[in-house]
Amino acid sequence: MALVRLPTITHHETRFELRIGLLTGGGDCPGLNAAIRAVVKQGMGEYGHTIIGFRxxxxxxxxxxxxxxxxQDIRNVLPVGGTLLGTARFHPHASDGGIDAVLATVEAERLDAMICIGGxxxxxxxxxxxxxxxNIVAIPKTIDNDVEGTDLSIGFHTAVNIATEAIDRVHTTAESHNRVMVVEVMGRHAGWIAVNAGIAGGAEVVLAPEDPFDMDAIEKFLRHRHRAHANFSIVVVAEGAVPREGSSMNFTQELGKYGEIIAGSIGERVSAEIAKRTGFDTRLTVLGHVQRGGEPTPTDRILGSRFGVAAxxxxxxxESKVMTALRGESVVLVPLDEIAGKVKHVPAELLRVAHALS
Amino acid sequence: MALVRLPTITHHETRFELRIGLLTGGGDCPGLNAAIRAVVKQGMGEYGHTIIGFRxxxxxxxxxxxxxxxxQDIRNVLPVGGTLLGTARFHPHASDGGIDAVLATVEAERLDAMICIGGxxxxxxxxxxxxxxxNIVAIPKTIDNDVEGTDLSIGFHTAVNIATEAIDRVHTTAESHNRVMVVEVMGRHAGWIAVNAGIAGGAEVVLAPEDPFDMDAIEKFLRHRHRAHANFSIVVVAEGAVPREGSSMNFTQELGKYGEIIAGSIGERVSAEIAKRTGFDTRLTVLGHVQRGGEPTPTDRILGSRFGVAAxxxxxxxESKVMTALRGESVVLVPLDEIAGKVKHVPAELLRVAHALS
Amino acid sequence: MALVRLPTITHHETRFELRIGLLTGGGDCPGLNAAIRAVVKQGMGEYGHTIIGFRxxxxxxxxxxxxxxxxQDIRNVLPVGGTLLGTARFHPHASDGGIDAVLATVEAERLDAMICIGGxxxxxxxxxxxxxxxNIVAIPKTIDNDVEGTDLSIGFHTAVNIATEAIDRVHTTAESHNRVMVVEVMGRHAGWIAVNAGIAGGAEVVLAPEDPFDMDAIEKFLRHRHRAHANFSIVVVAEGAVPREGSSMNFTQELGKYGEIIAGSIGERVSAEIAKRTGFDTRLTVLGHVQRGGEPTPTDRILGSRFGVAAxxxxxxxESKVMTALRGESVVLVPLDEIAGKVKHVPAELLRVAHALS
Amino acid sequence: MALVRLPTITHHETRFELRIGLLTGGGDCPGLNAAIRAVVKQGMGEYGHTIIGFRxxxxxxxxxxxxxxxxQDIRNVLPVGGTLLGTARFHPHASDGGIDAVLATVEAERLDAMICIGGxxxxxxxxxxxxxxxNIVAIPKTIDNDVEGTDLSIGFHTAVNIATEAIDRVHTTAESHNRVMVVEVMGRHAGWIAVNAGIAGGAEVVLAPEDPFDMDAIEKFLRHRHRAHANFSIVVVAEGAVPREGSSMNFTQELGKYGEIIAGSIGERVSAEIAKRTGFDTRLTVLGHVQRGGEPTPTDRILGSRFGVAAxxxxxxxESKVMTALRGESVVLVPLDEIAGKVKHVPAELLRVAHALS
Known part of the structure; x- marks a missing residue:
């Protein structure tokens, strides 16, 4: 993949003032305000640009x-979750005349470029x-961390912290009550939160979309563990986890209009199945919305800040039609064409660590 | 209520060694280990007692x-949630020959007294x-804080902290997405967690068992608020909240064998009702097990420590048939007979603050 | 002490509009904004008063x-530390014409009453x-918790949490490196933070102003402990701790204009003395300003809210010349005359728990 | 730099049992126990090795x-800071006969290999x-993050979180009291903590060893800022920050036997200089030991776990004479020869973000 490295700019030879539109789209998450703040501070302070926010x-x-x-509008927003611009799941290209309406606004507001933050x-x-x-530059955010081309997207790191804290909490109850605690976390297409929080929280079983699970093997593992050396277990399930084909467990889910699971979440199914098969006292916790809210971790604040400055x-x-991305210790730009339609999956090494330490 | 004040003991004139049984019963919660540790340290260190733990x-x-x-067994347990003794919802007086079996163990182990920590x-x-x-001395614990006779029971303070953090988190999502977020917290018979976390989290509506709610009034309030000066709201619901009699909202719940709500929680009902009546985008978060797990707050560590020493x-x-209790800044003893069968409710002043600041 | 209990007011028979001045004085602390918010919300919403803030x-x-x-000015301030009004250590009665200037402002602004939050x-x-x-009603705040007449003052609870977290953190270093870690916390006249955080953090030694310490006894205790069953210790020192008279340790401090310790803090002295006497690797951490800043705990947010409504x-x-106060589960009013010039000390029971669990 | 990529091993063709020595050296930090736990679990569970720990x-x-x-020894250690093995600043090659003694122990214990975790x-x-x-494989840890060849070393991430939280806390005091708050953080040779926590905490000035500072410029900046649009500032100083040569500020420090600063820290100097030059109320907080203790962040737990498995x-x-390293999303091995004697500095892009957002 061709990368366009950011030069280290210390002195600007030319100074020209642009009018830049800024928006946050899709689900909200912690770190968006850090990016908005950085766009405003760097845009106004370093270049004298005007930043126009869209609600x-x-x-x-x-x-x-x-x-x-x-x-004044970005004072004290750095540690605040959500987005001061507001957000919505609305796609101009999916609605009649949507793109034309965008172009009309770009012209009416005399925008030289846009920066959009989203998934x-x-x-x-x-x-x-x-x-x-x-002219458009994108900044990736998604708590699922499944945007291709970047090590991290805004919001993911905070979500892992929240999920880990929840696993830490149910851990003590599992141990005190000799229970199997099933924790369902976000991750429709990729298991980044489940795998990372599972490792950090010391979960015994981690189920991710990347690695369809075998209910028989899980049953066997839990029975062995509870017989041999422990009387409790933590099972972390990504909402997009699926049973292996030909598995002895089948299930269907009811989906809503945004593809969200309305009933019969995988967590419920796995929890019920474990209880039925093993007879162990089994309880489910579905983390839900708390995963995407509240104070961003320092990592998400820094990531949002770097991406905002780079954008x-x-x-x-x-530059246009590129996305800011983190690669190791560097912030780089990636052509949007190279990441379109791709889902970044959890690498085998990380899955292996999750399984090895269970 | 007659109170037996603890004298300040600095020098012990007599030193006699007892064999004391210790147990934790009911649902686990943070702070139990602090109490266990204090019983062991004070019992062994100050008096030379032997402490026998029951699983x-x-x-x-x-x-x-x-x-x-x-x-050695209590090293490093102070900041750890749950109970190192394990716990179960089992009542000797409710099972045939249970009390006799207890007496047999007391005799077999030559126990001079017991300390039991529970709800x-x-x-x-x-x-x-x-x-x-x-001879028995009790230490109160319940995250619901509804044990009569004591300002605080072990576990409640941590639960309020966790619930407040969750409200803080959904707050940013509510605001970013113009949503009504309904958060269901624990509290079957009393709304202590809902009211305290509601005030601390700045919730707009707080529903507690003490104060049956009027769905029409809530609808009216939310409509007014969203029209007038805000586009989001937080509604905190105690699991034991109920609609006012003759209210336009009726519902039934399916209960499990421990009285726990299996389906149709009040949070679900309230959430669905708000969505139907107002048309606002409304989402539910049920906190569940995370409220009773994990690291205890300093307050719960201190409370457990003081209660353990006092017991x-x-x-x-x-002393016998008494319970340790917090009254203002003092730890006192309360006869068990005086608190039997009572539920401590949230006082009117606190309910009023919750409503006044919404 | 005569207490004026707040009646539970649910319906107001009379409604009259006052102009109320509001200020925060002394050192800042977490929870002040909760009180300010409550004064504004309750004052405007319940009574139609006008609130005038002073910087x-x-x-x-x-x-x-x-x-x-x-x-609009109090939106989202509930979880924010400090005070949106700003604060200063300035006393009108201590400056020439100060009281007259206050009266002039009261008249110019046509104030019917004042609410002042401070230590x-x-x-x-x-x-x-x-x-x-x-007409004036006061709300007590001080992270030292030494205001007489109230179980809690705003800011103290958060300070204890921060100090406990710091003790938790140095604990692992102490244990890994076989060190004595001395942690100096705030508390000039009373050892509330030291004793509470010491108990919560499991400190081996807690030094508070209420209980002048004996360096010989500390040396003996540490030597015994390190020989017998541990290779590390945590010593928590309130900044106002003093050696027992006739003690083998003498020291002087250099004080600044607000009475703050400029050089030769008690933490430094105790740390140096322990190192010299025992030869143990001993390190000092002075917590300082972090104890009084940042996000208030739920307890401080609730306390500020209740005090604000009650005021x-x-x-x-x-009412006038009274202070809001917490007594057990109730908020009450206390005449300012009854608390003037008094310092609330840590009770013997709590000191005893700190020593018993070391 | 030549990298030896870890193959994804799913099935082991050969199974052979090694005796592996394990140690943690240098200053302690959060995440070490995660690495120790991973070495034990992966070593015993996947290969049947025996792990011998050194104190x-x-x-x-x-x-x-x-x-x-x-x-049994690694139960529940994942979220615990410090190192269960204990640690010391002792270097065998720097003491007479040290290496020979190591070889003697390797032979006596019949070690096939060693894994050492340190800076x-x-x-x-x-x-x-x-x-x-x-045969030896190393795992890098240092809260300073200045080990060459890896994006992250164990302990750094937690240190940034602690420092950020401290900056957040002094922020509210700075704002409430119109003060300049100087926060000194760790970082002898590189400013990773200062720059990251400075960005995350929204500091106005960040001083790092990589970028010698100009006191005149800082004075000018602070004066301008306080005149123009704010009445407070946060200055974050790495302990290794130095004034630019020929700068108008000169200072010397007194160093201890491990190179630690005993008196006259740069934070003290910078704080005094700002107060003297600007007349602004200026206060110093030196974070000290709390930066390296306590519960590791999920990131440090995951990093320790991955490094342990990889080692x-x-x-x-x-493999021998290599170090585990994080590169982007991958864990790789790096020859020890390639990193010897190097210090990894903060990249220009990150320094620029710190300055741009001030």
């Missing part, structure tokens, strides 16, 4: 719904808008 | 299932065992 | 330096201002 | 001071011991 993601661009963004849907929309002729630098250099 | 609450007493408790059920059992002739002092003085 | 404590009253306080100095000033004819209720009923 | 780092190897390491000194010792013929895999394959 509620692409919806606000389509509707021309603007929030003024000056130094899959928002990045896809960014591609389409770029194709329609708008402003990129639009100032005329 | 899994009254069940272990009935079965004669013993854990040795020396200085309603355990305290009731303690009363029955005391009536059968065993040892009490049995050493020959 | 930087009594200094702002003397200077007529006003901050407008409406619903010793601010409470004393409130008394003087009340004597000069101004508004009190001024609305015409 | 207090290389000192224990020289003295033949052994700790038995079985499954600079320990890695250097590992090289020397490897040169003497012992066991490496010695099982016969």
């Amino acid at each position: 509620n993601g692409w919806k606000g661009v389509v509707d021309g719904d603007i929030i003024p963004l000056g130094r 899959d849907g928002t990045l896809h929309a960014a591609s389409k808008v770029a194709d329609a002729g708008v 402003v630098d990129a639009v100032s250099r005329g | 899994n609450g009254w069940k272990g007493v009935v079965d004669g299932d013993i854990i040795p408790l020396g200085r 309603d059920g355990t305290l009731h059992a303690a009363s029955k065992v005391a009536d059968a002739g065993v 040892v002092d009490a049995v050493s003085r020959g | 930087n404590g009594w200094k702002g009253v003397v200077d007529g330096d006003i901050i407008p306080l409406g619903r 010793d100095g601010t409470l004393h000033a409130a008394s003087k201002v009340a004597d000069a004819g101004v 508004v209720d009190a001024v609305s009923r015409g | 207090n780092g290389w000192k224990g190897v020289v003295d033949g001071d052994i700790i038995p390491l079985g499954r 600079d000194g320990t890695l250097h010792a590992a090289s020397k011991v490897a040169d003497a013929g012992v 066991v895999d490496a010695v099982s394959r016969g």
Whole structure:
């Protein structure tokens, strides 16, 4: 994959003022405000740009719904979760005349470029808008961490911390009551939260979409463990975990309009199945919304800050249709075309550690 | 209520060695280990007593299932949630020959006294065992904080902290997505967690068993609020909250064998009702088991420590059928008879603060 | 002590609008914003009062330096430490014409009453201002918790949490390196933080002003402990701890203009003395400013909220020269005259627990 | 740099049992126990190896001071800071006959290989011991994060979190009291903690060894800021920060036997200088030991776990004189020769973000 490295800019030879539109799209998560703050501070302070915020993601661009963004508006937002711009799951390319409405707003507001912060849907929309002729730089966020091309997306790190804390908490109850505690965490297409929080929380079983599970093997493992040297177990389940094909466990789920699971979550099924097969006292905890809210970890604040600065630098250099990305210790730019339609999966080494330490 | 104040003992004139049984019963919670540690340290260090631990609450007493408790066993347990003794929801007085089995173990182990740490059920059992002739001192624990006669029971303070953190977290999502977030917390008979975490988290609506709610009024309040000056709301619901009689909302719940709610929790009902009536995007988070696990707050560590020391002092003085209790800044003893069958409710002043600040 | 119990007010028969001045004085601490928010919400929402904020404590009253306080100004401040009003260590009664300047501002702003949030100095000033004819209700705050007449003052609970977390942290280093770790915490006249955090953190030695220490006994205890069953120790020292008279350790400190210790803190002395006498590897950590900042615990948010509501209720009923106070589970009012010049000390029972569990 | 990528091992063709020595050296930090636990679990569970622990780092190897390491010994240590093996700052190559004593122990204990977890000194010792013929794999830990060749070393991430929390806390005091708060953090040779915590905490000024500072420029910046739009500032100083040559500020420090600063820390100097030059109320907080203790973050637990598994895999394959390292999302091995004597500095991009957002 070709990478465009950010040069280390210390002195700017040219200084030109742009009008830059800024939005946050998709589900909210901690660290978005750090990125917004960095875009405003770097844009105004380093380049003299004007930053125009749109309310509620692409919806606000389509509707021309603007929030003024000056130094005063970003005071004290660094440790605050959510997004001061508001957000919505709305995709201009999926609605009639959506892209045209975006272009109309870009013209009306005389925008030279846009910076959009979001996940899959928002990045896809960014591609389409770029194709329609708008200079655009994207910043990836998703607590699922499944955006291709970057080690980390905004929000993931905080989600892992919250999930780990929850596992730590149910751990003491599991041990005190001789129970199997099943904890369902987010992760529709990839098991990043489950695997990381599972390792950090010392879970005995971790179920991730990358590695379809075998209910018979789990039953056998739990029976052996409880017979041999422990009277409790923690099972962490990503919401997108699936039983191995031909497995002795079958199930179906009821999905809502955004693809969210309405009934019969995998956590419920796994929990019921373990209770039925082993007879162990088994309880389920579904973490839900707490995973995506509240104070961002320092890592998410730093990531948002770096991505915000890099995005402003990129639009100032005329880059477009690229995404900021973390690679090891560096922030780089990645062409949106190279990541489109891809899901970043948990690597085998990490899955192996989760299993080895169970 | 007659209170027996603890004298400040600095020098012991007499030194006699007792054999003291110790157990933790009912649901586990943070702070139990602090109490266990204090009983062992104070019992061994100050008086030269021998402490005999029973595994899994009254069940272990009935079965004669013993854990040795020396200085080594309580190392580093102060900040650890749960109970190193294990616990179970088992009541000797509710099972045939249970009390006799307890007396047999007391005799077999030559126990001079017992200290039992638990909630309603355990305290009731303690009363029955005391009536059968065993010297017994109880220490109250319940995350619901509804034990009469004491300002605080072990575990409650940590539960409020966890619930508040969860409300803080969903707050940012509520605000970013213009949602109503319903958070269901524990509290079957009293709304202590809901009211305290609701105030601390700045919830707009707090529903507690003490104050049956009016769905029409809630609908009206939320509509007014969202029209007037905000686009989101937090609703905290104690699991034991109930609609006002004659209310336009009716519901039934399916209960399990321990009285736990299996389906149709009040949180689900309230959430569905708000969504149906207002059309606002409404989401439910049920905190569940995380409320009773993990690292105890300093307050619960201190409370457990003080209660443990006071309980040892009490049995050493020959007290029996009393419970350690916090009253303002003092630890006192309360006769078990005075608290039997009572539920401590949230006072009107606190309910009023919850409503006033919404 | 005569207590004026707050009646439970549910319906107000009379509704009259007051102009109420509000200030925060003395050192800042977590929970002040909760109290400010409660005064504004309860004052405006329940009674229709107007709240006039003064910047930087009594200094702002003397200077007529006003901050407008409406619903918008208190949004999202509940979990934020410090005070949005600013604060200063300035006492009108200690400066020439100070009280007259206060009266002039009260008249210029047509204030019907004042609510002032502060510690010793601010409470004393409130008394003087009340004597000069101004209706005034005080809310106690001090991380030292040494204000007489109330179980808790705003800020103390958060300070104990921070100090406990620090003790937890140095604990692992002490154990890994076989060290004596000395932790100096705040507490000039009373050892509330030291004793509570010492118990919660499992400190081996706790030194508080209430109980002058004997360096010989400490040396003996540490030597015995390290020889017998441990290779590390935690010593928590309140900044106001003093050696017993006739003790073999003497020391002097250099004090600054606010009485703050500039050089030769007791922590340094104790640390040096232990190292010299025992030869153990001994290290000092002085917690300092982190103890009084940052996010308030739920307990401090609730306390601030209750005190704020109670203070508004009190001024609305015409009460004056009283302080809101927590007594057990109740919020009450205490005459300022009854607490003047007193320091609330750690009770013997709590000191005893700290020593018993070491 | 040549990297030896870890193959993904799923089935082991050969199974052979090794005797592996394990030690932790240098300063303790959070995450060491995660690595120890992983070495034991992976070594015993996957390969059937025997793990022999040495007490207090290389000192224990020289003295033949052994700790038995079985499954029981690593229970519940994952979230616990410090090292259950103990540690010491002792280097066998720096003491007479040290390496010979190591070899003698290796022979006496019939060790096939060693795994050592440590920073600079320990890695250097590992090289020397490897040169003497012992198979050895190293795992890097240092809260300073300045070990070359790896994105992260164990302990750094937790230190950044602690430092950020401290900055968050002094922030509210700075703002409430109109103060300059100077926070001194660890970082002798590189400013990783200062720069990361400075960005995460929103510090106005960050001083790192990589970028000698200009006191005149800082004075000018602070004066401008306090005149223009704020009345407080946070200054984060790495303990190894130095003034620019020819700067108008000169200072010397008194160093102890391990190179630690005994008196006249840079934080004190910078704090005094700012107070003198600007007249602003300026206060210093030196974080000290709390930065290296207590519960590891999930990131440090995961890093320790991955490094532990990778180290066991490496010695099982016969690798020697290599170090486990994180590169982006992968764990790899790096020859010890390639990192010897190098210090990893904060990259220009990160320094720039710290300055841009001030």
